[in-house]
Every structure is written in C-alpha cells, then in structure tokens.
Amino acid sequence: MNILITGSAGFIGFHLAKNLLKKKQNNVFGIDNFNNYYSKKIKKKRNSILLKEKNFFFYKINLSKRKRIENIFKKNKFDIIFHLAGQPGVLYSFKNPKSYKINNLLATKHLCEVAAKNKVKKFIFGSSSSVYGDQKKFPISENSKKKPINYYAKTKYQCEKIVKKNFSSKEFSYQIFRFFTVYGSFGRPDMFIHKLLNSIKKNKLISLHNHGKNYRDFTYIDDVVNVLVKSVNKNFQNDILNICKSKPIKNNKLIKIISNLYGKKAKLNLIGKVKGEMLVTHGCNRLLKKNMKHKKFTSIEKGLKQTIKDFKKYNM
Numbered sequence: 001m002n003i004l005i006t007g008s009a010g011f012i013g014f015h016l017a018k019n020l021l022k023k024k025q026n027n028v029f030g031i032d033n034f035n036n037y038y039s040k041k042i043k044k045k046r047n048s049i050l051l052k053e054k055n056f057f058f059y060k061i062n063l064s065k066r067k068r069i070e071n072i073f074k075k076n077k078f079d080i081i082f083h084l085a086g087q088p089g090v091l092y093s094f095k096n097p098k099s100y101k102i103n104n105l106l107a108t109k110h111l112c113e114v115a116a117k118n119k120v121k122k123f124i125f126g127s128s129s130s131v132y133g134d135q136k137k138f139p140i141s142e143n144s145k146k147k148p149i150n151y152y153a154k155t156k157y158q159c160e161k162i163v164k165k166n167f168s169s170k171e172f173s174y175q176i177f178r179f180f181t182v183y184g185s186f187g188r189p190d191m192f193i194h195k196l197l198n199s200i201k202k203n204k205l206i207s208l209h210n211h212g213k214n215y216r217d218f219t220y221i222d223d224v225v226n227v228l229v230k231s232v233n234k235n236f237q238n239d240i241l242n243i244c245k246s247k248p249i250k251n252n253k254l255i256k257i258i259s260n261l262y263g264k265k266a267k268l269n270l271i272g273k274v275k276g277e278m279l280v281t282h283g284c285n286r287l288l289k290k291n292m293k294h295k296k297f298t299s300i301e302k303g304l305k306q307t308i309k310d311f312k313k314y315n316m
C-alpha cells in the first residue's frame with residue numbers, strides 16, 4: 001500500500017510513519033518543509049530516523065506550492081493520505097496569522113484538490129480539539145457546537161470543511177480526527193510538557209498560565225498512532241472522531257508528576273489567564289472506542305515515564 005503522510009517530520013506524522021514502516025508491504029511517502037516554527041534540529045532528527053527505512057521516501061516541499069504537489073502526484077499513486085502538516089499553536093496565531101492562512105488553509109486546499117483530481121480514495125485529516133473553544137458541558141462530544149476562539153482553531157475548522165467539500169462524493173471517503181493535547185517522545189518543544197522538561201533541564205523559569213488551573217485532556221502518542229494505523233484498513237463513513245483519553249488533568253498536578261519522575265523541581269512563574277486559551281479540554285471518546293475499537297488508553301504515569309526517558313536519552 002502507498003501511504004502519503006504530510007508533516008512527516010512533525011511530532012505526530014513522525015510517530016505514525018515509524019509505525020507504518022514496520023509493515024514492509026507499506027511504502028510510506030513523507031512530505032515536510034522543515035519550517036522554523038520550532039527547532040529544525042528535532043524535525044531533521046525525526047526525518048533521519050525515518051530515512052533509515054528502505055520503504056520510506058521523502059519530499060521536502062511546501063504544500064502551499066500547488067505545482068510541487070502536482071509533480072509528486074505525477075510520479076506516485078497513493079492509496080491513502082494522512083494530512084498532518086500544518087501550522088499549530090494557539091498563542092502564535094495572534095502573532096503570525098499569515099502562517100495559518102498559508103500552511104493550514106492554502107496548503108489543505110491545494111492538497112485536497114490535487115488528491116481528489118488524482119482519485120485518491122481515502123483522506124484522513126488531523127484536526128484539533130480547539131475547534132470546540134470554551135464549552136460549558138463536558139465531556140465534549142463531536143456534535144457539540146463549534147466555538148473557535150483563536151485564529152488557529154478557526155483555520156482548523158475551515159480545513160475540515162475543505163476536506164468534506166472535496167471528499168464527500170461516493171467515489172471518495174474521509175475521516176477527520178480531532179486530537180486533544182498529544183504528548184510523547186520527540187514531542188513538540190512549544191507544547192507544555194516539553195517546555196516544562198526543557199525548563200527543568202536548564203533551571204529556567206516557566207510561565208504557568210491561569211496559575212496552573214487549566215485542565216488538559218493529555219493523550220499519549222501511542223494511543224493516537226494506534227487509532228490512525230487502524231484507520232488504514234477501515235471503511236470510513238465520512239466520520240469525525242475525537243481522539244482523547246477523556247481524563248483531563250490539572251496542570252498543577254501534571255507538574256508534580258513530572259517533577260517526581262524527572263527527579264528535579266520546576267521553577268514556576270505563576271501568571272493569570274491568557275487570551276485565546278481554553279481553560280478546560282475534556283473530550284468524549286465514546287464514539288472513538290466504539291468505531292475504532294480502541295478501548296485502553298495509556299496511563300499518564302506510563303506515558304510520561306517513557307517521554308522523560310527519551311527526553312534525557314536524545315536530549316530533545
């Protein structure tokens with residue numbers, strides 16, 4: 001099977017590619033432009049691990065350039081696409097909205113149109129829990145009202161619509177997954193867990209938003225990858241599914257667990273609420289469990305233990 005993964009040098013794309021490459025009948029094609037939103041060193045390290053496999057093929061291209069995508073589709077025929085490339089980050093969307101327009105909206109539009117024109121049957125898109133915004137009722141189910149409160153979330157919701165528009169007809173199928181705060185080895189340095197690990201390592205102060213009272217539905221990367229891999233052989237009914245553990249943790253509690261496992265305390269700078277940030281993310285995973293038969297989620301202790309072990313081993 002020929003599988004295309006966009007954002008293959010990114011956190012989730014890398015772990016997904018690594019898993020799919022284990023099956024030697026799979027050819028995995030990765031696309032990434034190694035953008036500099038966070039350290040290119042990590043992206044290059046992830047890519048170098050993937051390039052060790054004979055069945056991995058990599059294209060360094062920018063998905064906002066339509067011609068470059070068309071050239072790749074001329075050379076290869078893909079059975080399925082995982083679209084995980086994009087501009088993530090909630091707070092950065094206030095600083096650099098243009099990057100979200102280009103790397104989320106434009107990139108997704110180009111990829112979807114070229115893929116549909118080339119009759120790729122299955123399209124899987126990595127969306128975000130942020131499309132729900134601040135909710136009052138928990139856990140948040142897939143049909144809860146969407147109230148995106150920052151530009152990142154708005155573009156992700158718009159991308160979902162682009163995917164639906166291109167892959168809703170009978171000859172195609174799509175699957176949209178809304179990820180909830182994914183963490184694990186080689187995690188993103190702009191996200192809380194790796195930010196905290198880096199600050200502990202360097203004895204630096206870390207700002208703790210909302211005095212550590214935000215809740216996040218931390219979901220371990222292996223659980224996410226497990227679901228994504230299962231979706232390769234599944235017949236979709238054009239679904240939207242949350243991927244979440246559905247057990248949110250207060251950041252203050254998370255810091256205690258991490259400090260204990262690391263063996264060193266974090267230096268915290270307590271600050272108030274931050275504009276555009278959700279106070280609680282707590283997804284419902286009932287549909288996910290039913291449709292994808294993923295019943296057991298990794299405990300936060302086990303997931304963090306592995307994350308910290310690899311953080312110390314690889315120094316990233």
Ligand SMILES: NC(=O)c1ccc[n+]([C@@H]2O[C@H](COP(=O)([O-])OP(=O)(O)OC[C@H]3O[C@@H](n4cnc5c(N)ncnc54)[C@H](O)[C@@H]3O)[C@@H](O)[C@H]2O)c1
Nearest residue numbers: 007009010011012032033035062063085086128179181182
């Ligand atoms: N990690 C999470 O907790 C989380 C939560 C919700 C949603 N998501 C979504 O899942 C997807 C993957 O997230 P991630 O954590 O792996 O992010 P990531 O930033 O680590 O990976 C994204 C990759 O896409 C690449 N990229 C960006 N724009 C590109 C372009 N125009 N052309 C080619 N490559 C481009 C980047 O270089 C990067 O390597 C993203 O779309 C993100 O919005 C992630």
